[in-house]
Amino acid sequence: MLDLQDFQKKFLKDLTTGSQDSLPFIDDSKGQALARLQVYQTSSRAIITDVLGDFFPVVKQLVGASFFAAMVKEYLAKYPPQQGNIDQYGESFSAFIREFEPANQLPYLPDVAGLEWLRHQVFIAEDVKLLAPEFLQGVAPEKIMGLQLRLQPAVGVYASQYPIVSIWKMNQPEADDNPLNLAESKGENALVVREGDDVVLYEIHSWQLLFIEQLKAGKTLGEVLELPEIVGQGEGFQSFFAMCLQIGVFKDIEN
DSSP states (O other): OOOHHHHHHHHHHHHHHOOOTTGGGSOOTTSOHHHHHHHHHHHHHHHHHHHHHHHSHHHHHHHOHHHHHHHHHHHHHHSOOOSSOGGGTTTTHHHHHHHOGGGTTOTTHHHHHHHHHHHHHHHHSOOOOBOOTTGGGGSOHHHHTTOOOOBOTTEEEEEOSSOHHHHHHHTSTTOOSOOOOGGGOOOOEEEEEEETTEEEEEEEOHHHHHHHHHHHTTOOHHHHHTSTTTTTOTHHHHHHHHHHHHHTOBBOOOO
8 A cells, every 4th residue: 555655756756767667556447547646747748837937048059959958857867856846946957967868969068057057046046135335434444354244145255177167157038149169268257246135247357256256165264364265355356245245145244
């Protein structure tokens, strides 16, 4: 006797992978159990394909709708959903693409997927009170270096050996038609921030990426400023730090 929870697990697996493990436990008195299951399977795959197309629109655009659908079918078979919240499905898509041989002709595709997953996570992140741009004006100079600035949830960074920011931007509706010469392009780092209802991408330097990563790791402002990669940035650091405050990178510091 199969309990309800076990049946639900088998049925979910059947819907996403095309298996038929739940079939023996479905009423087949009218001889339609297999046909009904197949209808559900087709419908579920179509829905998930559409959802992932919304999460990874540039990946879909780069490979085409048919190839994307075939890729999602293989992804579902290898990485079926483990929970009911569809917003959390797709985290392993980048890793899957890296292993998916038919996509090898686009070596940058896994990183594009990784960037788009980060954009999705930033978009659905919780709202928190942000650090005001004028915050430092109220901090005593001797206390500034000891500050631990915390990133707000709707912020992330992504580093790639490929020009992922440029690739992403050139595949937006408003982009111009100038082609990108990948052979002459260098790797790019992205800072992803939700600003209001929009998720915005900024290309950042390696030292700026390091700055964000070290703050995320819990370093104080003073500790980060002592790093060799950041020492000597001068006005460049001041401008970047001011931008971070302006676009809402940091959480408010509770008293």
